[in-house]
Amino acid sequence: MKKLLPYILILIVLASFVVPAHFSLAFTCTTAPTCQPPSVLTSDGCSCTYVLLSPLPNTNGETLNTFDPTGEGGGALGGYLNLMIKLFIGICAVLAVIMIVMGGIQYMTTELISSKEEGRKRITGAILGLLLALGAYTLLFTINPDLLNTDLESLEDVTVVVDLGGESPDPFVAISKTALQSFGITKCTGSGGKSAVAGIGQQFVGKTTYSQATGKRNTINSSIITLDCSAFVAQVYSCAGLSYTGGNTNEMFGSGATAVNGTTYDFSQLHSGDLVGWKKGDKGGGKVETNGHVAIYLGNGQILDTQSGGTAVRQLDSIKNRITYVKWP
Incomplete structure (x- = not known):
């Protein structure tokens, strides 16, 4: 176990750098979307932003004129949700590295069998947790990549028409x-x-x-x-x-x-x-x-x-x- 531990630590550290890098590259804009009015293309050309019918006050004293609820550009709700999934996997990798290092230090710096066993369990638990997070992502991606894509543009538009009331059949007679x-x-x-x-x-x-x-x-x-x-x-x-x-x-x-x-x-x-x-x-x-x-x-x-x-x-x-x-x- 002592001989294998350094190699395990090296592999986990390398994975913690490769996984976030992979996800960040996957988030790069490749093609410009087609925007339907009243939405317009953002300045980076990567997403559509919705032009509000009426400006809304902002917390910094300015007014909010646009909001992007669908694309992956700045201020995009769908983009934020996609990024949160990727960040979650990256955080799991970092936490796993920390727990493995702590378990390794505990295992190597004690002569007590109980402490060594506790360190070994900590390392095992961290590895299993990381495998669980990566395995869940891999399983969903294998079944259908769209399961990991919170693309709100796929939602159908719904038009809500409010009935403002009808008119009486009585002829109009002015009130005096x-x-x-x-x-x-x-x-x-x-x-x-x-x-x-x-x-x-x-x-x-x-x-x-x-x-x-x-x-x-x-x-x-x-x-x-x-x-x-x-x-x-x-x-x-x-x-x-x-x-x-x-x-x-x-x-x-x-x-x-x-x-x-x-x-x-x-x-x-x-x-x-x-x-x-x-x-x-x-x-x-x-x-x-x-x-x-x-x-x-x-x-x-x-x-x-x-x-x-x-x-x-x-x-x-x-x-x-x-x-x-x-x-x-």
């Missing part, structure tokens, strides 16, 4: 200016035009509920105003003294509306008070819309609309890809 003013919507004067739309519409926030039930559309009681998306827009336009745009999305996005592709349309050319949305049956989001929807564009990437949660200011990006029409009074 007096009733709305007594409810705190003081800017509903029947004048002001397009420039007054944003201010009037925002006074509805927190004062409405959504309903498409018959007999509930555009009604007001002592505590709440009941609206759907198109009734809200028609009511705000009426409060601003603008011409009647229609009582539902089919009418609003009929004559005078411009058909667009929300994924490519330049919304910066719109002005506050313009309308955006879609009609029932459109496929702007890649799926047939079961209901139409209309929102008032406020500018700076924001919209104002009535959904199932009531009237609120929201981000244009939340519905942008589903938009098929724009319209301005």
Whole structure:
């Protein structure tokens, strides 16, 4: 055993250098991937990075604009998981070397049979542990190399379409200016035009509920105003003294509306008070819309609309890809 121990130590030390080197070389970029929008190729040309719809604040005071959840480039979740597997094998090799050295020192520096036996068991256990880690990697790689590849690009894209609520079949009948003013919507004067739309519409926030039930559309009681998306827009336009745009999305996005592709349309050319949305049956989001929807564009990437949660200011990006029409009074 004493004669074989130095050779065993030399072989383990050499393995501890060769194994990590092998894994690090396996992680080298060879070919540039093909990136699908909204992802773009990273600066090293080795992976794709996802461009966030809206920048996120970072812990260092900067903003995060991109994130790569799939490739093996910087910031890639899949790459990190792949690297962790390789690092785990390398750490096992290093720990095995340390335990073998400790066991060897204990074996050679004592004359007690019990201590020698303990040192021998430590060496044996370290070798078996290393063989177990390498054997597990080798077995999985032999069965199917993809078992060790956490490539998230293989996951299929899933499109989730949120139903924002339908429209009531009841015809639109405007709520009187007096009733709305007594409810705190003081800017509903029947004048002001397009420039007054944003201010009037925002006074509805927190004062409405959504309903498409018959007999509930555009009604007001002592505590709440009941609206759907198109009734809200028609009511705000009426409060601003603008011409009647229609009582539902089919009418609003009929004559005078411009058909667009929300994924490519330049919304910066719109002005506050313009309308955006879609009609029932459109496929702007890649799926047939079961209901139409209309929102008032406020500018700076924001919209104002009535959904199932009531009237609120929201981000244009939340519905942008589903938009098929724009319209301005």
